[in-house]
Amino acid sequence: MSDNKTETGHNKSPFHSDRANDWCAGCGDFGILHSLEKTLTTMERHPDQVAVFGGIGCSGKTPYYLASYGIHTLHGRVLPFATGAKLANPALTVIAVGGDGDGLSIGAGHLVNAGRRNVDLTYIIFDNGVYGLTKGQASPTLHHGEQTKAMTTPSMLEHINPQMLALAAGFTWIGRGYAYDVDQLCDLMEQAIRHPGSALLTVLQPCPTYNQLHDKDWYAGKDLDNSTGRLYSLQDEGYNPLVPADAGQALLDEKMLQCLGVAQQWNTRIPTGVFFQDLSKPHLLDPIAQCHPGYAIATPAQQPVCDEQGRPLACLDTHFEALSVRASNAKRWR
Amino acid sequence: MKQEYEEFAWRIGGPQGSGIDRLANVFGRALASCGLKVFGHREYHSNILGRHSYFDFCISTEPSYSHRETADFLVTFDAESLCRHLPAVADDGHVLFATADADVPLDTLAFLDMHFKQDLIATLTQSGQPPTIAGMLEQARHRGVQLVPIPYAEILAALAHECKLSRHHAGRAINTLAVAASSALLGLSDELLITELKNVFGNDPNILDLNTGAAARAYDFVAEHHGAAASRTWLHEQREVRETLFINGSQSVALGKLAAGMAFQTYYPISPASDESLFLESQNPVPLRHGGHAAPLVLQVEDELAAAGMACGAALTGARSATSTSGPGFCLMTESLGWAGMNEVPLVVSLYQRGGPSTGMPTRTEQGDLQFAIHAGHGEFPRLVLASGDVEDCFYDSMQAFNYAERYQLPVIHMLDKALASTSQTLPRLHYEDKHIDRGEIFTSNDSQATPVARFALTASGISPRPLLGQDNAQHWLSGAEHDTYGQVSEDPVLREHMMEKRMHKLQQILDDLSDEEKFCVYGNKTAQFTIITWGSTKGAVWDAVKRMAQQGIEVRAIQLRLLWPFPAAELATLLADAAPLVIAECNYSGQLNALLREHIGRSADHLLLKYSGRPMTGDALFAALQSIQAGNGLPRRVLHNPNE
Numbered sequence: 001m002s003d004n005k006t007e008t009g010h011n012k013s014p015f016h017s018d019r020a021n022d023w024c025a026g027c028g029d030f031g032i033l034h035s036l037e038k039t040l041t042t043m044e045r046h047p048d049q050v051a052v053f054g055g056i057g058c059s060g061k062t063p064y065y066l067a068s069y070g071i072h073t074l075h076g077r078v079l080p081f082a083t084g085a086k087l088a089n090p091a092l093t094v095i096a097v098g099g100d101g102d103g104l105s106i107g108a109g110h111l112v113n114a115g116r117r118n119v120d121l122t123y124i125i126f127d128n129g130v131y132g133l134t135k136g137q138a139s140p141t142l143h144h145g146e147q148t149k150a151m152t153t154p155s156m157l158e159h160i161n162p163q164m165l166a167l168a169a170g171f172t173w174i175g176r177g178y179a180y181d182v183d184q185l186c187d188l189m190e191q192a193i194r195h196p197g198s199a200l201l202t203v204l205q206p207c208p209t210y211n212q213l214h215d216k217d218w219y220a221g222k223d224l225d226n227s228t229g230r231l232y233s234l235q236d237e238g239y240n241p242l243v244p245a246d247a248g249q250a251l252l253d254e255k256m257l258q259c260l261g262v263a264q265q266w267n268t269r270i271p272t273g274v275f276f277q278d279l280s281k282p283h284l285l286d287p288i289a290q291c292h293p294g295y296a297i298a299t300p301a302q303q304p305v306c307d308e309q310g311r312p313l314a315c316l317d318t319h320f321e322a323l324s325v326r327a328s329n330a331k332r333w334r
Numbered sequence: 335m336k337q338e339y340e341e342f343a344w345r346i347g348g349p350q351g352s353g354i355d356r357l358a359n360v361f362g363r364a365l366a367s368c369g370l371k372v373f374g375h376r377e378y379h380s381n382i383l384g385r386h387s388y389f390d391f392c393i394s395t396e397p398s399y400s401h402r403e404t405a406d407f408l409v410t411f412d413a414e415s416l417c418r419h420l421p422a423v424a425d426d427g428h429v430l431f432a433t434a435d436a437d438v439p440l441d442t443l444a445f446l447d448m449h450f451k452q453d454l455i456a457t458l459t460q461s462g463q464p465p466t467i468a469g470m471l472e473q474a475r476h477r478g479v480q481l482v483p484i485p486y487a488e489i490l491a492a493l494a495h496e497c498k499l500s501r502h503h504a505g506r507a508i509n510t511l512a513v514a515a516s517s518a519l520l521g522l523s524d525e526l527l528i529t530e531l532k533n534v535f536g537n538d539p540n541i542l543d544l545n546t547g548a549a550a551r552a553y554d555f556v557a558e559h560h561g562a563a564a565s566r567t568w569l570h571e572q573r574e575v576r577e578t579l580f581i582n583g584s585q586s587v588a589l590g591k592l593a594a595g596m597a598f599q600t601y602y603p604i605s606p607a608s609d610e611s612l613f614l615e616s617q618n619p620v621p622l623r624h625g626g627h628a629a630p631l632v633l634q635v636e637d638e639l640a641a642a643g644m645a646c647g648a649a650l651t652g653a654r655s656a657t658s659t660s661g662p663g664f665c666l667m668t669e670s671l672g673w674a675g676m677n678e679v680p681l682v683v684s685l686y687q688r689g690g691p692s693t694g695m696p697t698r699t700e701q702g703d704l705q706f707a708i709h710a711g712h713g714e715f716p717r718l719v720l721a722s723g724d725v726e727d728c729f730y731d732s733m734q735a736f737n738y739a740e741r742y743q744l745p746v747i748h749m750l751d752k753a754l755a756s757t758s759q760t761l762p763r764l765h766y767e768d769k770h771i772d773r774g775e776i777f778t779s780n781d782s783q784a785t786p787v788a789r790f791a792l793t794a795s796g797i798s799p800r801p802l803l804g805q806d807n808a809q810h811w812l813s814g815a816e817h818d819t820y821g822q823v824s825e826d827p828v829l830r831e832h833m834m835e836k837r838m839h840k841l842q843q844i845l846d847d848l849s850d851e852e853k854f855c856v857y858g859n860k861t862a863q864f865t866i867i868t869w870g871s872t873k874g875a876v877w878d879a880v881k882r883m884a885q886q887g888i889e890v891r892a893i894q895l896r897l898l899w900p901f902p903a904a905e906l907a908t909l910l911a912d913a914a915p916l917v918i919a920e921c922n923y924s925g926q927l928n929a930l931l932r933e934h935i936g937r938s939a940d941h942l943l944l945k946y947s948g949r950p951m952t953g954d955a956l957f958a959a960l961q962s963i964q965a966g967n968g969l970p971r972r973v974l975h976n977p978n979e
Contacts, residue, residue, distance in 0.1 A: 019822060047785070047809045053647075056814075064811060064822055067786065069803045071650065072813035072823065073643070074669050080640035084647025087631060088598050088655070089804045113636035294619045294629030300653035301804060303628050305595030306771035312733075314593050314628060315621045320763060323581045325366040330525040332368045333570045334518075 013041040015050070017067045023058055028179030028205030032126060033065055035177075035185040036095070040068070043190060045093055053082040055098025055107065057133045059126035059205075062097045076107030079114045079123060086121050089301035090285055093193060094121040100202075101131045101139035104160045108140075111200075115169025118197040118283040122189070125162060125200065126179075128207040129214060136210030143266075148211050163263035163275050166200040167256060172278040173199035174241075174259065176271065178219065178231055179206065184272065191274060197283040204231075204270070224268060234262060234273035243278040252280060340568045341394035343402035345422075346513065347415025351383035353509040356534060358389035359580070359758065361513050363530040364522060365393055366578045366760045370569065373874075374582075374758035375401035377949065377979065380605060380696040385445060386414050395568065397760075399724065399874030403954040403976055407564060409516045411486055411508050413438040413467055414445060417454070420470050422978045425478040428564045429471075430516055433483040436468045450977060482560060484515050489551050497547055507548035514552035521565035524553045579761045583754035584610040586725045586764070587684055590732030591656060592620050592630065593766035596682075598648040598655040599632045600641040605696040606752040607660040607686040638663035642670030642683070649679050650812065652776070652802040654736050656682035660752075661690045661703055668710045671745050673814045675715025675837065677821075678790070678798070680739035680746075680774065684732065687751040687870075689948040698948025699752035701870050704926040707747045708899045716840040718742065719899035721749035723855070723873030725757055729764045731896075734852075740774035742840045743800060749898065753871040753921075753950035777801035777808055785809040788819040792832055796839035841900040853902040854909075859889035865913035866960065867939075869895040869927050871950055872919050878953025879960050888964055895927065903934035915940040915963060919956060922946055925971070941968040949979040 015037045023029045040050055050068040054060035056075035063070030069092075073081040082096040103111050103125045114123065129142040136150030140160040147154040166174045173195040177185040185203065192199035206215050221229035234241070239262065243255045259276040289296045298304065304313045344361075348354045355376060362372045373392040379385035390401040406427045410416040413435040423429050440451055440458075455465040463469030475481055486508055494504035510531070517527050528546050535542040581589075588610050591599070601611040611632055619627035631648075635641050641657045649655040659667060664685050674681040687703045689695030707719050718738050722731045732748055739746040777787060777799040789810040791798040798819075801808035811821030816833060818824040855873075858880040868876045873894045880892045893909065895902075910916060918928045918939035923946045925939070932938040943959050945951050955974045962968055 048804070048806055051803050061823070064813075067809060069809060070811040070821070071647075071803075072811070072815060074673055074814055077639060077643040077670065080635070080643030081647040083640075084598070084600070084644030084649075084655075085651055085803055086647075087633070087644075088648035088653040089651040092651070092804050109636055110640055113640065288631065292618055292629035292631070294627040295631065297626070298628060300597035300631050300648055300655075301651035301802070303595060303597035303630065303653060304622055304626075305597075305654060305773065307623075310770045310772065312593050312595060312766055312769060312771055313622045313624065314595055314766075315623045316589060316593055316766070318621065319589055319592065319617055320579065323579050323585060324763070325363045325530075325578050325580050325760075327369060327576055327578075328367040328526050328529065330529070331523050332526060333521045333565075334523055 013037050014047050015040045015066050015068055017065050019064055021065055022061070024209045026208040027058070028128065028203070028207065029058055029062070029126060031179035031182055031185065032124065032203050032205060033062055035182050035189055036062070037066060038182070039186045039189040039193070042186065043193065049091065050093045050095065051082070051085055053078050053085070053094070053096045055102035057099040057102055057131065059097055059099045060102065076102055076105075077110065078102065079107060079110040082121055083114060083117065083119050086119055087284070087288070088299060090120070090299055095193070096121060096123045098125060099131070099139065100125055100127045100129065100141045100162070104140040104162060104165070111165065112169040114198055115166055115171040115200070118170060118172055118281055120196050120198070120283055120285065122192040122199045122201060125202045126205045127162065127202045128205045128211055130207050130210045132207050132210050146213055148213055150210055161263055162200065162202045164260060167259050167263070167276060170198070170281070171200045172197035172281055172283070173274070174276040175199070175274045176202045176204065178204045178272055180216065181231070181272070184233065188274065195277065197281065230268060230270045231272050232269060234271045234275065239273065241274045241277045243280050245279040247280045252278065341392055341398055342407070342566060342569070343405050344391040344393060344407045344409070344516070345388060345405035345419060346409040347386060347388035347419055348410065348412055348509060349384050349414070350378060350381055350387045353506070354387055354389055357509040357513045358391065360527065360530045360534050361517065362391060362758060363533065363580050364517065364526045365391075366580050367526055367529070368522070371395065371397045372580070372760045373398045373401060375753070375950070376756040376758070378697050386418060388415065388419065393569070399877040400951070400953040403952050407516060407520070409512050411512045414443050416467060417443060417446060417470060418450070419978065420474050423474060423479050428480040428482055428519065429474065430482045430484055430512060430519070431471070432487070433485045434487055436471060436483070438467045440465050440467070453977070480563070482519065482563075484512070484555065486511055489555060490548075493544070493547050493551055497544055499544065504544065507544050510545040510548040511552050514549035515556055518553045518556035519560060519564040520569065524549060577763060579763060580758060581725060581761055582756065582758040583725050583728045583750065585613050586728035587732045587750065588614045588617065589764070590729040592617060593769070594733040594736040595628070595654050595771065596656055596736065597628065597630050597653040598645065599630065600635050600644045600657045601632070601659065602635060602638050602641050602663055604660045604663045606688055606755045607658045607663065607684065609755060610658050610684065638666035639669070642667035642681070646670055646674050646679050646681055649681050650803045652805070654740070656684060658684040658686070660686045660688045660696070662693065664703065664706070664710065671717070672711035672713060672715060674745040675711065675717055676814050677812045678743035678800070678837070680736070680743055682735045682739050682746050682748060684748045684750060686755050687749065695948040697752065699871065699921060699950050700946060700948060701751060701872065701921040701926070702923070702946070704749070704869070704898060704922070705929070707749055714834070714838065716742070716837055717745045717747060717899060718844060718897075719747045719749060720897055721870040721895070722754060723870060723894045723896070725754065725759050726761055726764065728754060730769070733766060733769060737770070737772040741772045742844060743774060743797060744840055749870060751871050775799040777805065779805055779807040783807065786811065786820055789821045790817060790819045790833065790836070792819060792836055795843060796836045845900050845902060845904075848897060850905060853895070853897040853905055855894040855896060857892040857894070858884065859891055862889040862891040863912055863914045864888070864890045864964070865893065865910065865915070866890060866917040866919060867893045867895060867927065867931070868919045869898060870920070872921055875951040875953045875956045876919055879956035882953065882957045883960055883964075890960065898930070901930055901934045906931065907935040907937075910935070910937060915968065917941045917943060917960070917963060919943040919951060921951060940970070942971045943974060944971065945974040947975065947979065949976065
């Protein structure tokens with residue numbers, strides 16, 4: 001039992017990994033990692049049921065620090081890898097993580113198409129406005145005119161709004177958390193994981209090394225007159241993101257417009273919480289199972305391939321029959 | 335006296351969208367039902383409607399492995415097809431054409447390539463003929479070609495009236511009318527053709543009625559005006575063949591994958607690869623021998639970056655996974671290919687080569703990606719590259735590709751090309767029932783063991799038992815970064831060396847394990863010094879050429895290289911020790927196999943035969959080239975041309 005206890009006597013999470021972590025001290029990634037470990041533990045998932053896929057960058061290393069199936073993939077390609085695994089083995093809880101450059105720049109095409117597919121997986125974007133691991137270049141969520149430490153000029157480009165993009169792409173769960181608000185983040189992670197379609201959770205994550213503009217103090221609103229900080233919870237203010245399963249087009253339109261409205265808030269009041277949740281759309285596994293009844297019985301991961309002697313199990317008689325020509329009994333030549 | 339081996343070249347041309355492909359399939363099946371062997375080859379433009387396409391059949395008593403440069407029988411119903419192919423009709427050949435096309439001036443044919451048009455006009459002018467189709471026909475008639483004008487418009491008008499259809503609607507049966515007219519001239523029974531029309535158009539009674547109506551009128555017309563004028567008696571003397579496949583390369587690859595138990599395939603639409611994926615989609619579900627069905631998932635995804643990544647993700651769960659693409663798509667897949675090499679993922683990539691570089695010639699063939707497939711991706715990682723030579727190989731190789739991928743835990747690139755994809759031919763039933771399936775070493779979980787599992791445990795063979803995502807008690811990590819045995823990122827210099835050696839050792843292991851038959855195939859006279867080596871779809875032309883050399887009393891040994899990477903250098907060095915002359919035939923500009931041979935065994939071809947016009951080699955052209963080599967007129971590098979293709 002002692003193996004499962006920490007020094008302070010708390011139960012160790014089955015998702016806890018003792019691997020040395022090389023993130024910078026004070027990095028927002030720690031809050032996200034901790035929340036993810038805690039959420040999976042609270043949800044009583046088993047490490048053998050959870051696959052965490054990482055992109056490339058500091059955030060992409062997250063899988064190393066969790067005792068689950070951890071797959072460190074390619075820059076921008078985390079969603080295809082995660083989607084392939086989920087479709088082949090739908091029993092897996094699949095979580096993809098990556099930075100805002102990974103998801104919104106080099107991987108933007110996959111983000112859009114993952115939304116459109118509405119496959120049951122959770123995509124967590126660590127949003128810090130910079131490419132940290134390559135020493136602080138501007139990333140797609142950095143706003144026009146902002147200049148972080150490593151930049152020689154202010155950003156000349158407009159930023160990408162991940163919530164608006166996700167809505168347009170078809171993500172059916174869209175939320176935002178803050179790396180240092182672990183309680184809210186755990187709640188959001190659990191909702192995102194439980195949501196039966198594609199979920200995008202953006203986490204505002206200060207990069208203490210390269211992004212001096214959006215640090216803890218900035219999010220805390222220390223530069224502002226009010227003392228409540230920049231961040232507020234949509235749900236605390238009674239915002240209802242839900243499009244129920246039986247909703248009509250009018251309600252869907254209303255909720256999408258509502259989402260677009262809050263998604264544009266920034267600067268002095270930054271919303272967190274659930275922006276949008278749509279239960280009215282089918283997710284890809286439903287039409288797949290409908291078109292291929294066999295899929296529900298044996299998913300690709302379980303598909304029988306050969307018998308114990310290694311002989312193929314597929315029986316292609318009808319397939320060959322369709323391409324076969326039988327010798328004609330008719331008179332062949334005139 | 336009856337020859338031992340007889341063959342007949344039939345060609346049909348027409349605008350894309352006019353159903354050339356479909357009717358060629360009907361005709362091929364009808365011939366197959368008579369016990370004839372058919373080798374079909376299709377050429378088409380990257381275009382939806384209107385550009386020229388054509389289909390060649392080599393019809394024979396014994397299997398033929400390539401199409402012919404000439405046509406004994408040309409079937410057309412538009413001026414452009416007639417114009418393009420009339421020069422290729424044999425002197426004693428027949429040509430069917432639309433009566434109305436005769437007066438078309440050549441310079442009104444907008445899609446005729448300028449150099450081709452100018453050459454034709456110059457030839458006609460020299461021989462005193464007008465620069466029209468009529469002039470070309472007259473020229474052809476002079477050299478013995480039998481002209482068979484068909485009044486398509488009149489026949490179709492009568493058909494429209496009879497079927498109470500618009501002329502436009504009835505006009506869609508022009509392909510059937512043309513094919514049926516040629517069948518009638520050959521003396522093929524209309525009943526056989528109608529049986530196959532039913533097979534192909536059976537789902538829609540209106541379309542079937544129109545097409546059988548067109549066939550009947552074609553037979554009536556020919557009976558009245560020509561009789562079975564072009565009939566050849568040997569066609570009539572076929573032995574009984576109970577059942578024959580009429581199958582193309584894409585279908586063969588797809589069925590091989592299903593036999594292998596493939597459970598997951600991704601693709602992004604691209605010519606010429608996507609035909610295979612579309613066919614696979616239509617083949618679901620797959621019955622299983624002991625009951626139940628498998629439901630392989632075939633997914634169209636956003637791009638080839640995703641296609642390769644998703645197939646990797648699925649492979650990690652234990653699903654036999656593949657992706658299918660052509661050159662431009664394969665370029666995008668290279669990053670995931672490296673990831674698969676690094677993470678020892680059994681990923682099968684079916685690579686249908688086409689004319690490159692860049693967009694190149696999407697619907698034409700080339701063997702231009704050999705060096706690319708061998709080297710694709712940055713850094714060094716093991717991969718296995720195998721190349722199919724014909725439609726039969728396509729089936730067995732695609733089945734075997736999964737065994738290699740899982741046994742050696744690496745990406746396998748199965749090289750194909752447009753020529754194979756669009757070859758339709760008769761084949762005996764393919765047998766997969768007793769083929770062995772090798773799933774490689776899969777990690778066996780044990781409840782008491784400690785996790786995580788060392789996914790990349792160092793072993794003597796370099797193969798670590800593979801845990802699967804979702805497998806009980808098998809938690810593990812994977813990483814595209816250099817990693818330790820647990821899949822955790824590591825930049826330790828000693829570990830790096832061990833991991834490189836572990837992965838790269840697989841190449842030697844493959845060479846040690848695979849039989850000679852898996853590496854190459856020898857045909858013709860195995861003891862002859864005169865040796866020709868090839869790879870991929872050029873095999874068929876080489877086989878045909880070598881067969882014809884033997885008929886001339888010249889013994890030639892032909893070698894088809896099947897395993898291209900790891901390169902079987904030692905075996906080839908032994909095999910080629912006394913080869914003289916050494917000839918290499920491949921469809922690319924630089925002689926990529928030749929370069930590999932020079933690099934790995936220090937020997938290169940005495941005569942390099944190349945073709946890079948985007949069309950496959952033929953037995954005819956290779957035979958002529960081998961004859962000139964035999965006669966002492968061989969060149970170090972010779973390019974095979976045919977302006978009429």
